[in-house]
Amino acid sequence: MIPAAFDYVAPSTVDEAVRALAEAGEDAKLLAGGQSLLPVLRMRLAAPSTVVDLGRISELRGVSEDGDALVIGAMTTHYEVQRDPLVAEHAALLARATDTVADPQVRHRGTFGGSLAHADPAGDLLAPALALDAEMVVAGPDGRRTVPASEFFTDLFTTAMDAGEILVAVRVPKHTGWRAHYEKFNRVAQAWSMVAVAAAVRADGGNIAEARVGLTNMASVPVRARAVEEALVGRPATAEAVRAAAEHAAEGTSPPTDGNADADYRRHLAKVLTGRAVLAAMAG
Structure with missing residues (x-):
């Protein structure tokens, strides 16, 4: 499908882009890489009056x-x-x-x-x-x-x-010296995450000194798994300790139910993937 007609502006500075947005009003859209916007335009799910292209800045x-x-x-x-x-x-x-x-x-x-x-x-x-x-x-x-x-x-x-x-x-x-891993679960390659876990850990000897864990698609916004982080800090980097901490991964989340998975399955995935992500980070 062909997008609806719109005005096109390609500013060369941030100030020019801000002015272009103000002049175009609330119906304007920003174009960055276009990987989300262009399909929406082609399907006419959006019909902006003006597209402001940031590619020349x-x-x-x-x-x-x-x-x-x-x-x-x-x-x-x-x-x-x-x-x-x-x-x-x-x-x-x-x-x-x-x-x-x-x-x-x-x-x-x-x-x-x-x-x-x-x-x-x-x-x-x-x-x-x-x-x-x-x-x-x-x-x-x-x-x-x-x-x-x-x-x-x-x-x-x-x-x-x-x-x-x-x-x-x-x-x-900067998280210099931290080990990291991103564990993603999806139905087919290149698809959106059903659930994914972002894990970064800093080791001190054989123990986990600091940990950062973020969850993908476990709420309407990304979620920080703070209960997991607290359970990991100070513990030995063993599979048993990591998996015990990962049992807290779904706490405080509100995962969606959709055609890919229901909420309970996503909670289960969050626990399993958190354990895998932290262990993979430590091994890396």
Whole structure:
């Protein structure tokens, strides 16, 4: 199907993009990698008056260091995140999760910030961003502000950004030396996660000194499995201890029931996958 007619704007700076959004009004849509927006346009599930293309804004691309944090531009592609040496060294969990996103074609076009702003709870990058305590840098008519990941995702496909705001970058605290793994369960390769677990752990000798665990598709927003984290810290990195901690994975969650799985099955998956993810992280 052919999309409905719309005006097209391609600004070259963030300020120009913010102004274009303001001028277009509430019916405008931002175009990043287009992997979520274009199918919706083709099916006429959305008919924006204006599409603001962020592809020409160089400021929004790339990975850099800023003290004890990495700064990832919102328009940095999944492929670039996958292969960036800074991400591999300081935020391995993001690299592991990005490896599982769709297929190579999508990873070359889709963007890190676009995935987060889309806020699909089955998306593979939300839980890792939450687990790593990332912060979203947002630009709007009143300037820039920073929103913690714990406050950024507010509901299904909904974020804390106002209609006239743009996600500019994501600040990720360095987790240098941490081991990480992303365990994903889906029906077929390249499909959305039925449930997935993002795990990052820091070992001290034979014990787990710190742990971060995020859950994908276990609520309308990504969920931090804090009961699991608390149960892991200070414990030996044995299969028995990890699996005992993983039994807490479903606490505080509200998983959906849909055509792929019911809520009880997702709770079971969360426990099993959490154990696998933490053990794989420790082994890595």
